[in-house]
Amino acid sequence: MRTRLVEQARAGDDRAFADLLDLDGDRCYAIAYRILRDVERAQDAVQQAFLLAWRELPRLRDPERFEVWLHRLVINACYEEFRRYHRWSANVRTLPVDGPAARDEIVSIDDRDALERAFRTLSPEHRAVVVLHHHAGLPLASIAEVAGVPLGTVKSRLHYATRILRGALATDEVEGRKVRPA
Amino acid sequence: MTATNAPDDRDPILAAWLDEGPTDLPDVTRRAILTALTTTPQARRGPLAPWRSTHMTMFARGAAVLVVAFVAIGIGALLIGPRNGVGGPTPTATPTSTPTPTTTPAPTPLVFTSAPYRYSITLPTGWVATPAHATWDGTTAPIFDDPVVDAFGPAGDVGAFVSAAPTSSSLSAWVADGIATNARDHTVDSGCSNFATPDSVESITIGGQPGTLVGFKDCFFVNMAFTVVNGHGYRFAFRDPVTMDSSLITTMLGSVVFH
Numbered sequence: 001m002r003t004r005l006v007e008q009a010r011a012g013d014d015r016a017f018a019d020l021l022d023l024d025g026d027r028c029y030a031i032a033y034r035i036l037r038d039v040e041r042a043q044d045a046v047q048q049a050f051l052l053a054w055r056e057l058p059r060l061r062d063p064e065r066f067e068v069w070l071h072r073l074v075i076n077a078c079y080e081e082f083r084r085y086h087r088w089s090a091n092v093r094t095l096p097v098d099g100p101a102a103r104d105e106i107v108s109i110d111d112r113d114a115l116e117r118a119f120r121t122l123s124p125e126h127r128a129v130v131v132l133h134h135h136a137g138l139p140l141a142s143i144a145e146v147a148g149v150p151l152g153t154v155k156s157r158l159h160y161a162t163r164i165l166r167g168a169l170a171t172d173e174v175e176g177r178k179v180r181p182a
Numbered sequence: 183m184t185a186t187n188a189p190d191d192r193d194p195i196l197a198a199w200l201d202e203g204p205t206d207l208p209d210v211t212r213r214a215i216l217t218a219l220t221t222t223p224q225a226r227r228g229p230l231a232p233w234r235s236t237h238m239t240m241f242a243r244g245a246a247v248l249v250v251a252f253v254a255i256g257i258g259a260l261l262i263g264p265r266n267g268v269g270g271p272t273p274t275a276t277p278t279s280t281p282t283p284t285t286t287p288a289p290t291p292l293v294f295t296s297a298p299y300r301y302s303i304t305l306p307t308g309w310v311a312t313p314a315h316a317t318w319d320g321t322t323a324p325i326f327d328d329p330v331v332d333a334f335g336p337a338g339d340v341g342a343f344v345s346a347a348p349t350s351s352s353l354s355a356w357v358a359d360g361i362a363t364n365a366r367d368h369t370v371d372s373g374c375s376n377f378a379t380p381d382s383v384e385s386i387t388i389g390g391q392p393g394t395l396v397g398f399k400d401c402f403f404v405n406m407a408f409t410v411v412n413g414h415g416y417r418f419a420f421r422d423p424v425t426m427d428s429s430l431i432t433t434m435l436g437s438v439v440f441h
Contacts, residue, residue, distance in 0.1 A: 014219045021215060025207040033203050042204075043211040050215045051222050058225050106198040115199045134193070135200040162190075169192045 006063035009054070017054055024067065025050070027136075028074045034131040035078045035124060037116070045077040052077070071146045075128050082124040111169060118168030126161040129154055295441075296332050299346040300414065301389065304437035305334050306430065309341070320347030320415060323360070323367040331419075342420045342434060349415035356415040357383075357394045357408045364406065388418070389438030395431070405431055411440045 002023060008016035028049065033042035052073050060069055107115075119127065125147070132143045140158070144151045294311040295302040305311060311334050318330035326333055326340040335341035349356055365378035382397035386407065393409035393416075405428075407418040420431050 012224055014216070017219065018216055021207075021212060025212060025215075026205060029207040029211070030203075030205045034200055039204060043208060046207060047211055047215050047218070051218055054219055054224060055222055056225050107195055107202065111195055112199060112202075115196065130196075131200060134197045162196075165196055166190060166192050169195060 002066065003063045006057070006060070006066040010057045010060060010063065012058075014054075017057075020066075021050060024070055028070065031071070031131055031136055032074055032078050034135055035075070035127045036081055037119065041081045042078075045081045046074065048080070049073040049077040068142075068145055071132075072148060075132075075147060078128065079124045114168040115165060118165050122161050122164060126157050126164075129157040130161045130165070133158055294332065294334065296344070296346075299332065299344065299416070300412070300441040301344070301346070301416070302439045302441070303334075303344070303434060306434070308336055309334050310337055312340075314345065318345040318347045320349055321363070323364040326419070342418065342431075344416065344418050346414045346416045348413055349410060350413070351410065351415060353392060353394065353408065353410045356410050357396065360406065360408050360415075360417055361396060386432075386435065388416070388435045389440050391440065393435070395435075407431070407435055 002020070005016045005020050005023070009020055025046065029042060029046045032045040032049075033039060036042050036045060049070065050073075053070055060066060119130075122130070128147060129143055132138045132146060133140070138146065140154050141151060143158075144154045147154065291307050292305045292309060292311060293302055294305055294313075296313065298314065298317060311332060314330050314332050316329040318324060322330075324331050324343070324345055326343050328343075328345075331343040331345045333340045333343040351359065361378065361380060380396045380398055382395075384395045384397070386393050386395045388407055388409040389411075391409050391411050393407055395405060395407045397405050405420040407416075407420075409416050418435060420434075
């Protein structure tokens with residue numbers, strides 16, 4: 001179904017493109033929000049990515065690759081938003097809105113605060129790998145394809161980012177604010 | 183996989199934290215995207231590619247008409263123009279009639295001159311130029327609609343674009359930097375994943391100066407050409423892999439004059 005919509009949209013069918021937006025918009029937005037940690041920036045990134053997709057879609061040779069290609073556009077738009085944001089803005093912290101509550105209180109307030117602070121120290125490239133792996137559930141090879149980098153680079157980024165984030169949780173443990181099961 | 187990439191008992195916390203937050207694209211964003219489609223033209227599709235959709239927007243219809251007209255003009259030019267190639271039809275001696283004066287002058291190629299970037303280039307017949315209205319600093323990889331590029335192409339489209347910036351680099355260093363910058367800025371939106379490794383690298387002449395032509399087979403940017411002249415590094419980008427064939431690129435680069 002998606003492939004047919006892509007072919008139609010590639011030929012200029014804006015209704016087919018609207019259907020693609022319905023199919024993929026939420027997922028792209030969820031990824032963008034989690035990379036940028038900012039609702040408005042995520043909306044801008046998704047808008048930018050979808051408009052670029054519409055504009056360049058006729059040049060996409062293989063409709064089967066649309067989903068990967070779209071994810072790449074979203075990730076790239078997030079990079080641009082991130083750099084624009086950090087160039088012109090101070091550290092403005094935007095808390096999640098209208099999202100689901102924490103699952104069964106798995107994430108304590110301390111955890112959430114520690115992870116938020118640690119995540120904000122990561123580059124957008126590291127954030128993207130973390131989000132695509134831990135949130136979107138993509139295998140590393142697929143992340144490499146989406147990010148347009150070698151598999152080794154994905155592993156390296158995930159290694160670094162995961163160490164930072166786990167370390168943030170471990171720090172809490174050391175400081176005695178949290179006791180974790182072994 | 184490294185040890186840190188192995189599962190850890192803290193990972194469920196990390197995953198749960200990542201799952202927090204919004205998951206539905208707001209309607210206002212959805213509407214904004216769909217509204218913007220009407221003013222966002224799609225990139226030109228290669229003339230050999232099939233048109234499969236039964237529903238076409240007004241823009242798509244217009245683009246189709248332009249493509250057909252463009253192809254028709256090209257075929258006409260081939261049939262009417264002088265043929266020196268081997269294997270072409272042998273000209274026959276036909277009686278010539280007195281030429282009838284025409285009120286429509288034959289289109290002539292446009293010679294575009296860039297004062298800021300100090301070069302001139304002859305464009306294919308029918309192409310128009312959109313001059314840069316900002317100056318490139320050489321640290322980015324501008325695309326076809328960037329204000330720092332001189333953009334060339336048929337009306338409403340861009341087939342090639344040029345930018346230049348002061349540099350003290352050698353040609354080889356300028357080329358390496360150009361490839362790396364392009365890979366850095368455009369791998370994600372290029373539709374290909376090998377931007378750091380071109381499919382071909384060829385020594386050429388650009389306006390009588392040594393240059394390098396870098397080719398990518400399956401990317402939106404099919405070719406880029408680089409040269410360094412009088413302390414300025416030049417970047418010529420050719421956008422469409424179907425219509426920007428090698429002979430057209432060679433002709434355009436050969437027409438360049440540096441000032």
